[in-house]
Amino acid sequence: MVEIELNRVCPNVFEDIDIQSEVWNTSLHIDQGGRYQVMAQSGKGKTSFLYFLLGLRSDYKGEIYLNQKKILEINEQEWVLLRKRKISSIFQDLQLINHLSVAENIGLVPEYADGYNEALIRDMLRVVGIADKWNEKVKTLSFGQKQRVAIIRSLCKPFKLLLCDEPFSHLDEANTKLCRALILKRLDEERAGIIITSLDGEEGMGLKTINL
Template sequence: MNSIELQQTLPAVFAGRDFIVSDVWHQSLQLKRGEAYLIEAASGTGKSSLCSYIYGYRNDYQGIVSFDGKNIRNFSVTDWVEIRKHSISMLFQELRLFTELTAWENIQLKNSLTGYKSKQEIKAWLEMFGIADKWDTPVGKMSFGQQQRVALVRALCQPFDFIFLDEPISHLDEENGRLMSKILVEETDKQGAGIIVTSIGKHLELNYTKILRL
């Protein structure tokens, strides 16, 4: 996948609003593979909804969302399985980890589907993040910042053309935010992938191609 296009896209819940100022909603926008985008937003402007639309998780929007010119409303379940396995990775704001499972078990759920990373590579990332000792710890007993790091590692355990990160460092300190940026850039450079980050203030320090206001 080389591009994601939004054409006059707007959450259905916003349809009754008389005036919307946005670089994303109700615009013609193309997100290109290999580039990095920051989407800045105030709370309640639909950033998490945008991620859900593009991931095919929700379809309560007006307008068109297309991948390489193909309207995603026409995709089958099989199409979405392949897209989520090979083309798009998503780090949701709420993380969607299984709290009763350990850090390793959460990561392995994704990696067992793709076989994309070795156990050694995963351990190296957790060591970089300073949470290697949490390998066998249930996620529910970890801090939210620690969970964010686990969720990123899980998100990187697959091939992708685009990776979306919805407020990925909201609970991280500066050093862990820097490490997340470093790991993310190294992995996306290998794949020639695009990065889309959403933020309501605190965001990953990357060399963004474009900064958009939602």
């Protein structure tokens, strides 16, 4: 499981601004297996927040603890294990490789072979309506289709916390529903928690709201 504790965290860019929210400059506890949505308008630091939790950025004041260990003290090997087995993520810019096919992009997940076979992946792609794109180069897909590939890639591995940065921003209502349902199904299967950043809030997922 993954438990998160924030203690008076403030991004360096907000240092000169007297910013107060349910995340910045306060204490915040995120339970193991808890399901949250972090809501804010653009420019309030939603992406920064997720990047801090993933250890990809450290330009902040205060302390963040991941399973009682300061994030800044987690070493390279520990991060590798966390990213492989504990934390999965959907990035706002998707982080797909354009010149590779859908299958190859999903195949880049290091734990892909660990119980997540091709049939399972194809089934998930079918659920979100892009099963026929298996051998298509990602660069030929629309942004919405790419977003669904990124969602599937994040779900086809073991995880205890799913971090999603505005994962449905380019999806229509129908596809958003399909993706939400698939994510919830996988969360139940993995007994995992989730943190989703969103502009307007995600309905129907039973998420606790944290205002940024």
